[in-house]
Amino acid sequence: MNRKDQHAALANAFYQDGPNDFDLIRLLHTGFPEMAVAETDLTVDVLDTTLSTPFYINAMTGGSEKTRELNRKLAEVAKACDLMMATGSVSAALKDPTTADSFTIVRETHPDGYLLANIGAGVSVPDAQRAVALFDANALQVHVNVPQELVMPEGDRDFRGWLTNIEDIVNHIEVPVIVKEVGFGMTRETIQQLVNIGVTAIDVSGRGGTSFTRIENARRHKHELDYLTDFGQSTPESLVEALEVPQIFDLLASGGIRNAYDIYKSLVLGARACGVSGTILHTVSKKGVEAGIQQVEAWKAQLRLLMTLTGQKDLKDLRHVPVTFSGNLLQWCHNRNIDIRKYSLR
Numbered sequence: 001m002n003r004k005d006q007h008a009a010l011a012n013a014f015y016q017d018g019p020n021d022f023d024l025i026r027l028l029h030t031g032f033p034e035m036a037v038a039e040t041d042l043t044v045d046v047l048d049t050t051l052s053t054p055f056y057i058n059a060m061t062g063g064s065e066k067t068r069e070l071n072r073k074l075a076e077v078a079k080a081c082d083l084m085m086a087t088g089s090v091s092a093a094l095k096d097p098t099t100a101d102s103f104t105i106v107r108e109t110h111p112d113g114y115l116l117a118n119i120g121a122g123v124s125v126p127d128a129q130r131a132v133a134l135f136d137a138n139a140l141q142v143h144v145n146v147p148q149e150l151v152m153p154e155g156d157r158d159f160r161g162w163l164t165n166i167e168d169i170v171n172h173i174e175v176p177v178i179v180k181e182v183g184f185g186m187t188r189e190t191i192q193q194l195v196n197i198g199v200t201a202i203d204v205s206g207r208g209g210t211s212f213t214r215i216e217n218a219r220r221h222k223h224e225l226d227y228l229t230d231f232g233q234s235t236p237e238s239l240v241e242a243l244e245v246p247q248i249f250d251l252l253a254s255g256g257i258r259n260a261y262d263i264y265k266s267l268v269l270g271a272r273a274c275g276v277s278g279t280i281l282h283t284v285s286k287k288g289v290e291a292g293i294q295q296v297e298a299w300k301a302q303l304r305l306l307m308t309l310t311g312q313k314d315l316k317d318l319r320h321v322p323v324t325f326s327g328n329l330l331q332w333c334h335n336r337n338i339d340i341r342k343y344s345l346r
């Protein structure tokens, strides 16, 4: 089976919406929000645009006939719900132009959408430009995925020069550039390195949902790297790390988003918007486009309830909404010298 088809099939097979670190975050209840649900405003300013919704369909797929169909369905959901959407890595189409239509289908389906092209961190500047040009992408995602490559039987084994390459891409690409993980999260040190080279948008994409070490290990004959299934920082851990970096940048969250509450918690922890992959893939491939649209619309409606619950009319500054942490997340803050009272007494 084609690798991209395998990835989608395995992500679906392993999908579960069980407990993750978002469950370790609690919002504080206050008695008097003094506002109405009708007053809530879901718009957010991010990258060089204003989104009507603070979540989006994150990078997944393309590169084969089956994934063309999947991208078409995801783009239909994005169009019906006015969501930003990323394709999976365009590298496949740069190597084999006969697969280009599995990516351009997204633009065909959603002509006015804010669409993101996706490439790996080792790709040259001209290839990054070709990736953007392929479907007139509004922004570019550059993924960093060392654990995935190392567990992937046929993956990269040499990661020299990624940072300088990303710097080159940021300096030469006309559209906004987002650097993203693929479900392993980031530390403040990694984020600081990216900020230092001029990166202004970062998706921490943490552990808690799709695990690419698990997926790639399943593709190995002996499955011997099973112990790396839970490798990496969770999304909440990565977000509290990101907030330790003093510079301002567009912080995006993804990894393990199961519902509107996880999105809202991410926004409260400082994210401008949230990417969803595994959950939407699962709904759309198992139940179809209409179910995907219903899920997205339900999440939008629930976000309005959650905003009212915490007395927030808009999403401009949720960083003052108090939250408490427990379990591993609390332990993480302790180990990493992150002052939890910044969150619980704000």
Ligand code: FNR
Pocket: 007, 008, 009, 011, 058, 059, 060, 061, 087, 088, 089, 118, 141, 142, 143, 180, 181, 182, 183, 205, 206, 208, 209, 210, 254, 255, 256, 257, 275, 276, 277, 278, 279, 281
């Ligand atoms: C992905 N992801 C991904 N990321 C990326 O930057 N480029 C890619 O080509 C892909 N491919 C891909 C395929 C499939 C089938 C899935 C499910 C995911 C990673 C994705 O964008 C995200 O970072 C992680 O999946 C974590 O989010 P979820 O799935 O827990 O919501």
